[in-house]
Structure formats: structure tokens, C-alpha cells
Amino acid sequence: MPPTPASRAWWGGVRPTVLVPLLVAVLTLAGTQWAARAGQPAARPVDGIAVVLLLAGPALLVVRRARPGLVLGLVAAVLVGYLALGYPVGPVFVASLVALAEAVSAGRRVVAYSVTAVAFTAAVTIYALTHPGVQVPLPAIGGWTASLVAFVAGCELRRSRRERLEQAQEARNEAERRRAGEERLAMARELHDALGHHLSLINVQAGVALYLMDDDPEQARRALATIKASSRELLREMRATLGVLRGVDEPSREPVAGxxxxxxxxxxxxxxxxxxxxxxxxxxxxxxxxxxxxxxxxxxxxxxxxxxxxxxxxxxxxxxxxxxxxxxxxxxxxxxxxxxxxxxxxxxxxxxxxxxxxxxxxxxxxxxxxxxxxxxxxxxxxxxx
Missing domain, CATH: 3.30.565.10 (Histidine kinase-like ATPase, C-terminal domain)
Structure with missing residues (x-):
């Protein structure tokens, strides 16, 4: 059975909400397992608690669009807790980066920058405390900081571009609404003028015809002829106007009003x-x-x-x-x-x-x-x- 438009729309909205956390979860688990085997002898083995923490961050991303600031704070807290327990370091930052991008995109800059600064400082401090024999070189910290700044800058550029596109679309929509309003007003004027003129003529000539029908049949006949001609002209103008309203652009053979x-x-x-x-x-x-x-x-x-x-x-x-x-x-x-x-x-x-x-x-x-x-x-x- 082929998918209906409603089901396609539903799947189109659910897909990024579910697939992104799923991909992050797979990458985090697989990458951390690989990093642990690649050589981190001082790290604590990946156990059930580690798996729960590794999956908690991606799971929180499901509601990242509804509560971007809260999700970023919780994902950062999970990350800091994972690192504090001494588990292997792998792609455990991916969920935090996705949450950060969503918070910046939603305009929650203060929360995004504050949480990121605190989490980054805590991660570096925890790494230094859990590896007492290893000195974290300043160039490495500078590289991490530069990478994080570049990522945030990319998020800002993406947000700025999206806002420009939204503003341009809103401007186009407003111009379209204004143009439609002007067209409706023009059509209303045309109908009013045509109806008012011809119906007024018809009303006057009908009165003349009724008044003179017995005393002056010839004059009454001329009044009826005027009514016929005016009603025919009225119908022509109404067909032309309604044809424009329907989007029928067939050229009229009658002379244009002028x-x-x-x-x-x-x-x-x-x-x-x-x-x-x-x-x-x-x-x-x-x-x-x-x-x-x-x-x-x-x-x-x-x-x-x-x-x-x-x-x-x-x-x-x-x-x-x-x-x-x-x-x-x-x-x-x-x-x-x-x-x-x-x-x-x-x-x-x-x-x-x-x-x-x-x-x-x-x-x-x-x-x-x-x-x-x-x-x-x-x-x-x-x-x-």
C-alpha cells in the first residue's frame, strides 16, 4: 500500500527527530568501544553504567527541539559524569555538540555559551585529575578550544542564514498577500462600477417602459431595447472580471473599457x-x-x-x-x-x-x-x- 501524504508528512517530521539521536548513539557506543581497545589502559572498562551514560545523551536529543537549553544542560551533565567516572574517552562529545548546535539555532545563546564553557572547563579539569601522570599540553587545549569556537561559529552562520531565508520568505509572502489584496480591491471596484452603472440604467429604463407601456408603446419598446443592450454589456463585463478571478486568461473580443x-x-x-x-x-x-x-x-x-x-x-x-x-x-x-x-x-x-x-x-x-x-x-x- 503506497504511503499517504499524511503518513509522508508525519515521517518527514519524525525522521530527523529520531534518526539523529540513533546515529549519535551508534557512533558514540562503537567509537568508545574502539577507543577503549585502541589503548587506554588507565581507563575504567566499559560496563553497564558506562553504556547507560553513553546512551543517555543521545536519548535526550529526541526532545532537543522542544527544550534546547534544558537538553544541552542535561547532556553536558551526563558527559561530565561519564568523564568523572574515568571511562574511556571516545566520541562521547558528539551528543553535546548536537545539543549545542540546536541551542544556538534556537537562539538560546546565553545558555549555550554558559553551559559549553562550564562543561569544557570541567572536562579539561577532570581529565587532568584522572590522569595525574599525564600533563595536558597547552597546544592541545588551544586546539580543542579553537575547534569548539569554529563549531560554534558554524552554528551561528547556519542560524543567520536560516533567519535570512525566513525573512526573505516572509517578505515574499507579505508581498504576495499585498498583491492579492490589491487585486481583490481592483476587482471589487470593477464589479461595483459595472454593476452600479448598468443596473442604474436598467432600473431607469424599466421604470420608463412600465410608465409608457400603454400610452407610448414605441418609447417603451426603445426603453426595453436599452435594457437589453445594457444587460448584455453588464454580462460581458462580469464574465471578463470573473474570468480574471478564476485565472482564465482568454482574450476578450469585446473592446476594453476606456x-x-x-x-x-x-x-x-x-x-x-x-x-x-x-x-x-x-x-x-x-x-x-x-x-x-x-x-x-x-x-x-x-x-x-x-x-x-x-x-x-x-x-x-x-x-x-x-x-x-x-x-x-x-x-x-x-x-x-x-x-x-x-x-x-x-x-x-x-x-x-x-x-x-x-x-x-x-x-x-x-x-x-x-x-x-x-x-x-x-x-x-x-x-x-
Missing amino acids: LARLDALVAENRQAGLPVTVRTTGTPRDLPAGVDLAAYRIVQEALTNTRRHAGADAATVQLDYADGGLTVEVTDDGAGTSEPGGGNGLPGMRERTAALGGAFSAGPGPTGGFRVRAHLPTAREEAAP
Whole structure:
């Protein structure tokens, strides 16, 4: 029966926890037996107590990740006790080195360095006391110390590298979360603008059709035709937006929302009963895709708010093309209010403008009514030196 993902994950977590102590135990026992036979006549023979002490250190390593400081202290105590009893010296330090590496990796530096210094001093002292006829040469002590320092330095480098990798991964995760949030916000704005505009048109034209169905069937028929066209456009925009959300990148054959569709937008509003005048200053030119879409959506949402909330008789769309960008201004002659009680339209327009590094304002117009104004730079201005 093949292993399941759960069993593989369990084994992947248990493997280093169990295998490392097992390998250390085998190395410690086999190495010490070999060292004893190789020639340590003054050492005490390896007996049951020695085997227990040799296995105690590796056994403690099983929980080294849960309690790194405590495990290092206990393993060092076992090592000092083993040496104090005069047993043969072999690879009995391996368990202590593994525990030291884990403590340093876990950031328990004070405990790691303190325990290591005490254990190293105790081991050298015990060796000198248990071998009275043998003088421990200073170069040997210096070599042991240098080796221990090099090992600790390697542990620190490993810990530093792991922290850098974790920080880099966290930065990538944060960037991914931020990018996903920005994409969700952009999709929410697109859905809000498309739904608000088209449903508002459908609502107005449905009211017209119901009101004139008996008295003016032809006008009612035109209102129904407008409803059909607006609902078809709404479905197209929703399919395109939901396709992006699903990750379907099939290119659309319909024109992308932008100022190229401004005439159609104006015609829709005129059919809904809002006369719209478009004025252009400067030389019209191709705009970056983001600026083009933002300009169209701002005009669309501003006209939608005018129809729904302002009670206006007419609206004016002013497009001012300049070298630094495009200024979009939508004014009406209504009551001078927009989105009573708060809505998503004005915040959405403000967010679109801010995302492009532009400036946005909305409020009563200089001669009454309501005015929405957005400056959309076509290129980010370079910071002054």
C-alpha cells in the first residue's frame, strides 16, 4: 500500500527527530568501544553504567527541539559524569555538540555559551585529575578550544542564514498577500462600477417602459431595447472580471473599457434621461491602459451618481489633455449631493486616482451642483535631486 501524504508528512517530521539521536548513539557506543581497545589502559572498562551514560545523551536529543537549553544542560551533565567516572574517552562529545548546535539555532545563546564553557572547563579539569601522570599540553587545549569556537561559529552562520531565508520568505509572502489584496480591491471596484452603472440604467429604463407601456408603446419598446443592450454589456463585463478571478486568461473580443467607449457611455446616459455634454481641451492621444481605464470608470461612476442621487437636469464631462497627464472633470446642475449616507463610488474613484499617483477631489461645484475632478498623471514625476 503506497504511503499517504499524511503518513509522508508525519515521517518527514519524525525522521530527523529520531534518526539523529540513533546515529549519535551508534557512533558514540562503537567509537568508545574502539577507543577503549585502541589503548587506554588507565581507563575504567566499559560496563553497564558506562553504556547507560553513553546512551543517555543521545536519548535526550529526541526532545532537543522542544527544550534546547534544558537538553544541552542535561547532556553536558551526563558527559561530565561519564568523564568523572574515568571511562574511556571516545566520541562521547558528539551528543553535546548536537545539543549545542540546536541551542544556538534556537537562539538560546546565553545558555549555550554558559553551559559549553562550564562543561569544557570541567572536562579539561577532570581529565587532568584522572590522569595525574599525564600533563595536558597547552597546544592541545588551544586546539580543542579553537575547534569548539569554529563549531560554534558554524552554528551561528547556519542560524543567520536560516533567519535570512525566513525573512526573505516572509517578505515574499507579505508581498504576495499585498498583491492579492490589491487585486481583490481592483476587482471589487470593477464589479461595483459595472454593476452600479448598468443596473442604474436598467432600473431607469424599466421604470420608463412600465410608465409608457400603454400610452407610448414605441418609447417603451426603445426603453426595453436599452435594457437589453445594457444587460448584455453588464454580462460581458462580469464574465471578463470573473474570468480574471478564476485565472482564465482568454482574450476578450469585446473592446476594453476606456475612453474609446465614452461616446457609447454618453449615449446610454442620454437614453436614460440625463443629457451629457463632452468637452475636450488639449490634443487627445493614446493613454496608458491604467490611465485610460481609470478615466473611463471615473466618468462612468460620476454619471451614475448624478443620475441616482443628484436630481440633475444635465451633466458635463471635461477632458483636459496636458503634457503631465489627463484631468477628468464631471459636473452637474443637481442638488449638490452625491451618495447620501456614504457609498463605494467616491472611495472607489479616489482609490483609482491614488493608485496612479494622481489627485482627486469631489464636492459642490463653483456654481452649484456637484463636481468630481481627478488628475491622472501619464508618467510618474521623478523625485527632485
